[in-house]
Amino acid sequence: MNAPEPPSDALPAQEVSLDVLREKYARGDERTIEDVQRRIARALAALEPAPQRADHERRFLWAQQQGFVPAGRIASSAGLGLSATLINCFVQPVGDSISGASFGLPGIYTALSEAAETMRRGGGVGYDFSAIRPLDSKVAGTASRASGPVSYMEVFDASCRTVESAGARRGAQMGVLHIDHPDIERFIAAKDTGRLTNFNISVGVSDAFMRAVEADEAFALVHAAEPGDETLAAGGRRREDGLWVYRTVRARELWERIMVSTYDHAEPGVLFVDRMNAENNLWYAEELRATNPCGEQPLPPYGCCDLGSLNLTAFVHDAFTPEAHLDFERMRDVATTAVRMLDLVLDATQWPLPQQAAEARAKRRIGLGFLGLGSALAMLGLRYDADEGRAVAARIASALRDAAYAASIELAREKGAFPLFDADNYLRGQFIERLPQPLRDGIRAHGIRNSHLLSIAPTGTISLAFADNASNGIEPPYSWTYQRRKRTADGGTRSYEVADHAWRLYRQQHGDAALPPSFVTALEMRALDHLRMVEAVQPFIDTAISKTVNVPEDYPYDDFRDLYLEAWRAGLKGLATYRPNAVLGSVLSTTPVASPAMTAAAPPSPDDDPLRKRFEHRPLGELESSTSKIEYSTQEGRKTVYLTVSFLRAEGIWEGRQVTVERPFEFFMPANQRTGGHQWITASMRLLSMVARAGGPIARALADMREVVWEKGPVRCGHIVREDGVRVPVYHDSEVAAIAFMLQRMLIRRGFLDQQGNQVPVGELARRFERRTQDGAPDPQLQPGEAPAEPLPIMNGAKCPECGALALRKVDGCSRCESCHYVGECG
Structure with missing residues (x-):
């Protein structure tokens, strides 16, 4: 030695x-x-x-x-x-059946359980979801229609988020769908509306498809499952190899969709699966169809790195x-x-x-x-x-x-x-x-x-x-x-x-x-x-x-679009890119204003936009987040927590005129602050966020939280200012009630709730937003004795587990916070 x-x-x-x-x-x-x-x-x-x-x-x-x-x-x-x-990290197989097994692959919920156990033990997981039958294809056993792989990915995403909360290591997943799957356009756009936040996604691309891109040829989207009647009526047919052709697309147009999404959102990545298998030492014993979450290990089912x-x-x-x-x-x-x-x-x-x-x-x-x-x-x-x-x-x-x-x-x-x-x-x-x-x-x-x-x-x-x-x-x-x-x-x-x-x-x-x-x-x-x-x-x-x-934010799209094609020609096995921009990494991405680079992307479904329940609109720009440091006292001692509320701006027609409003879109309180109730913290913030995204009654939800009582005695938190300027401390019946009170105060200062904590009508929201965004205009919701809030920084990344800021982005395979520069575990 x-x-x-x-x-x-x-x-x-x-x-x-x-x-x-x-x-x-x-x-x-x-x-x-x-x-x-x-x-x-x-x-x-x-x-x-x-x-x-x-x-x-x-x-x-x-x-x-x-x-x-x-x-x-x-x-x-x-x-x-x-x-x-x-x-x-691991790769776990996923079949097409709900339970049991099909073609040697575990059913979807069996695979979900196996993945949860793997993540519980500390491993990240990659999956190939291509076996799952396309949206609206026939399910003969139940005479119903399939919901498609992207919908089931949301189930895996939720499971990862739940398992993640039980341990210190952030869950990591890679979702792969092969380029010839009939739901490939839906998969490419799956993260555009802020879903699948616990996934990296990549398209498995074949040499045949890349040759079709070069030649600008047609390309068939196929699956083993029988299509629905509408697809059959539109020309769906069964090939000699037994696969059903759902439709035919122009390979170059499909490739352009991938490039546009990657340019705007850094996803999906691309895996050149034929190159992965051609270079595989065990070419004679296995087939590679997916990788671990960071892409450095193409693996077979149940393989590990x-x-x-x-x-x-x-x-x-x-x-x-x-x-x-x-x-x-x-x-x-x-x-x-x-x-x-x-x-x-x-x-x-x-x-x-x-x-x-x-x-x-x-x-x-x-x-x-x-x-x-x-x-x-x-x-x-x-x-x-x-x-x-x-x-x-x-x-x-x-x-x-x-x-x-x-x-x-x-x-x-x-x-x-x-x-x-x-x-x-x-x-x-x-x-x-x-x-x-x-x-x-x-x-x-x-x-x-x-x-x-x-x-x-x-x-x-x-x-x-x-x-x-x-x-x-x-x-x-x-x-x-x-x-x-x-x-x-x-x-x-x-x-x-x-x-x-x-x-x-x-x-x-x-x-x-x-x-x-x-x-x-x-x-x-x-x-x-x-x-x-x-x-x-x-x-x-x-x-x-x-x-x-x-690449930098101003990197030209015309230069960017050929990177992946050049990577394939160079014999690489895959590639990922990162271009900083206003929407990249956002957990709650809104649809940005259209640009030439985005015209090929599929438009979001109206059902994906819950704010339509209030009035017709289109979202504007980035989310803004307001974070407050909250101190309160209980019988257990003095506590300090941070509360963050993210706001969405939307433009639309209300009562015959175009208006812009702002409403809360997500609530967050870092659960690792160890206040003694981190489980209810996580649950409460998620439920409030669901209410906000669904256009539900935030005011009522917070009022209900203020009614929660516990056995540990009163909680002192915050104050109100009387008309004579005297600051009066406020006592609450529980820690939950105290948190709800402080969230109410944040929304009152923002102009979303009135002084009594009631919802402000849409027309008044539009007027208040207009006044608040005018230079020098006073905040209409300041109470006597309160100082105006400082300018709010724009934060539009994922939630940082260290500081809670919406500034966590995937850079070079690792999660990094642009606010506190926290670095999460890689791979």
Whole structure:
């Protein structure tokens, strides 16, 4: 075993790294990175033969100290005796029947139960929903019509949201529908109205479809289920292969719908399923139709991704000098040990389902990758978007591939090959045929322990906790520094700087000197340069790469629309993009004002818009959110919480004239504030949000909440100001009533309720909105002694579990809050 090599330039730990380590990974009395690393090493070495355990434990600790970073589930749970899984993500099958099984696939509600159990144990889940019959197709057994896959995805979405609330890890799902499914347009537009907030979605695209796009040909949408009578009357027919043709579309027009939606909403992503299967090492034993939630692992039904990464910045010597270089020999040594550790994880983990355990034992898939590529290239003096940077990245991936495959061959000699190994078929795989001949000879002679070995995953939180915020996975840094805001124990906030590892090291060495040209961020390069990096690395990765092509908000659509076509031509397995814009990431997206780029999108159904119950309208712009800090006292002591109300502006015709009104659209109170009643908090806010979105009586709902009584005595919260200016404290019969009172005050100040908490008529709402939006106009609902509210920031992302702001977006495979800069667990 090589002795640990101390870094030439030690950097003190960033506060963000310590925060994330202690919040997500350190357990019990663990306080440092080494504490967690020792636990992982000890847990995995315990599975080795007794005489060798001590040596393996030392070796496993050494590998982590040298730059191997196991994935988040391993770091958070290994060696703790929990029933949680050590596996980040799975793919679960979904059939067409309601229960039971069909064509070897579990029924929808069986699959729902299996997915819930998987997420309860900490795993994210991907699904292919293509087996579910299309909307309005015949259901012979009940003489009824089908509701289609998108409706059932909403059931899975709700289940994920419910399971998520029971644990600290946010649920993650990937929903896939294949391009020839008759409901594909509905799927493409599924997230436009703010639904499916717990899903990433991707379209599974075939080579045949892409060739039809290139040739501008017709493309058939087909399914095994018989269409309804209307579809049959419109020309639906059964083909010779037994599939029903529902209708024919222009391939290029369908592709344009995907591109428009991706440009506007960053979804759906695209999976090139034929390329995934052609490059699959187990092409002879399985079919791949879906991926895990972040897309770095195409997996069969019940397949899993057992992940870990090498921190490339740990292998850079003489950074920022002409002698800067990467220590490939030490990297290969660490990779060898990392393969052994990940193979042991498959035996150490608790499996949520027996089918997952059987699948893993039969194939022993692992996914070793790297993190910190963008930071490491900057340290080497190479630009991420230059040929030289791509050449080094390809050399890294090639060295990692060869070391990993050599290690797995040696493991096969020691412990045996994976059970489904078939030498002749395995060696005929397209990826395996590209291996150096000595590795192919070794596989022929000894077999191989793991069917797949390589994957490049998003690594946001483990990069923060264990790699001094080296860049995420294969990504370039999104920015070199940013400010993170964090809540304090007393309910306030504080800010501190978060910096990229390469930036910190350069500042340590060179002070305030200008950054050299190698410091290039994601938005400072062409979109095509992002794609070219994946193209350079993918030939050496046997599964896939989670990569987001980041483009600025003003990136031209005409340039954007060809990215995915170019990715297919380059032989990639999939792609995702991110373009910041006014509607991206919004949990409650409204339909934006039409633009040329959006004209191909399907119009929303009137039934999707509950505000039509009030008056005809069209939504305007973004949601605005108002957040208030609330302090109140109970017998249990003083408490501080935050309440957020999001408002929707709508324009329409009322009593013969065009008006604009504003009404509440969602209520939110972070449930992790631990007020002692976080379950009722979550339930109450969700119910109020449902009432708001349905155009229901918010005033009555809040009045009913104020009638709730508990046995713990009065709650003091807020005050009213008498006509003589005296502030009188207000007492409530319960904590629920106190929260309702404060929500009422927020809506009164906003002008939605009158002083008594009653609903303001639509005509008056329009007049108040007009007055309030005029420059210098006083707020008509201010009480005596109250100060005008500060300008309200516009927040239009998902809800942040840290600060509650509607500013959580998916960037580079990880959830990041643009308000407090919280980073959620990736993958």
